[in-house]
Amino acid sequence: MSEIRKHYFLSEYCIIAEERAKRPSDLAVADKDHGKNDSETCLFCGGAEENTPLATAVYKSGKIYSDNPEKRVRNWDFRCFPNLYPVFSPAPESPEKQENGQEVESGYGFHEIIVESPLHGRRLDDFSDSEISRLMKVYRDRTCSYTTRKKIRYVSLFKNSGKKAGASINHLHSQLLALPFCPPLLARELEVISKKEICP
Template identity: 60%
Template sequence: MSEIRKHYFLPEYCIIAEERAKRPSDFTGAAGGSEKSAPESCVFCGGNEEKTPPATAVYKNGEVFADTGENRVRDWDFRCFPNLYPALSPVPSPAPSPAPSPAPPSPRFHGKDLEVFPGSGFHEVIVESPVHGKNLKDFSDTEISGLMRVYKDRVCHYAAHEKILYVSLFKNSGKAAGASQDHPHSQLIALPVCPPVLEKELEVIREGEKCPYCVLLETEKASSRLIHENNKFVAFAPYYSIGPFEVWILPKEHISFLGDFSPELLFSLGEILRTVLRSYAKVLGNMPYNHMFYQLFETPEYHLNLRLLPRISTTAGFELNTGIYINTVSPEKAASYLRGAK
């Protein structure tokens, strides 16, 4: 019989419907990959730097540079530049005024009184390698820890902007996961608002005596849903999973923001992320997926977490109508497959 499971600490639900389940091999290739482009035509490849906007940060041999005018930095390790088709764009700084600008209003609806405020912010692409088709699961220790450093640097860079309240850091891998380019890359969108899902979590967190993430971390470390663990992080299939083979990664230390990570923490984060991706590849093949950081700066109550979701199932009418997701692979079964794929 199916189960209706409640989120760890939010009033949200999922349905575990294993009678509709498939074997992991049945998922392989089901969602399709991204359309492949040739390296010579890929604008993200090393050597094609003029085909993108000038880079705001270029990492090369441990140092950070930026493109200047028509001069582009070559032979780089990681490259960050504004998205050519941004969801949000920066607005020019206004002339100095005697009074500070008010915070953007919250949208509200009162009859015909609809409110809107400028969609100002930043949207950046983080190219993870100059090599076409190189995936995170194949990164060396130096490469994966280097990418985590880039993540930290870029999040901190945009969090320092006065009008920015949240920095969304995520990766779309594969066409079904929303990637328009198959060259490995991540994205960052800096917002002038805090997402409601984070506000809702924070409200619950502040009402309790203990951090609910710290509590669930101890529970999952001892459960059948544990997948991998290193000295700093735990990866598990969450009890409340919105899709097959969803994985959460949590630091064992209560820490809210990538900006507070030490080099050791960054390496351990990259190490366990790479391990999960290698398990995905062995069990699911070249499956499109998303990974998403949930974090808040200047909010020590929050507990940073990284979530991965293979794009196996489709969000359809029931999910859109109810906000309740149907998951055909129990997290316990998903964890057993992924644990065995080391």
């Protein structure tokens, strides 16, 4: 279970998520293979659904489905599922504690993978306008799904592109983090925006 640690004096936070160090990396294998990447072993490709957690949302032909343990949805357009190596977890919350004078609480929250194509090797610039529009709808749906959850204060969508940016899987995907706090810098920006009544 991860932990959220608050700065001794400032309203700043540090997230400790040791399990993230156990993530597999197909990019490291691709480096050793001089850039070759075998789509047959990719965990995110269509047909490899059993290699990931049960999907929380599967978008197929304009409809939304979810997996069940007996049957995974196939021939999907977009697939969303919990990250196997999460920064945050919806596990039962532990009470806040003090550790060497520092506030520490459990890393309650959600960390989801959004796989943007069942086909290995696709890139966003290969998408048609219609596909980009459908992907934006997926992002909106998933963000809205988490903003209504108990104790979630902020939802972040992001994409790591390439090994140097922190990606460990080469297949096209984004990630969603649902946090129990709003990052202080963003909270300050929102406060200024609300006072000046401007729209960023």
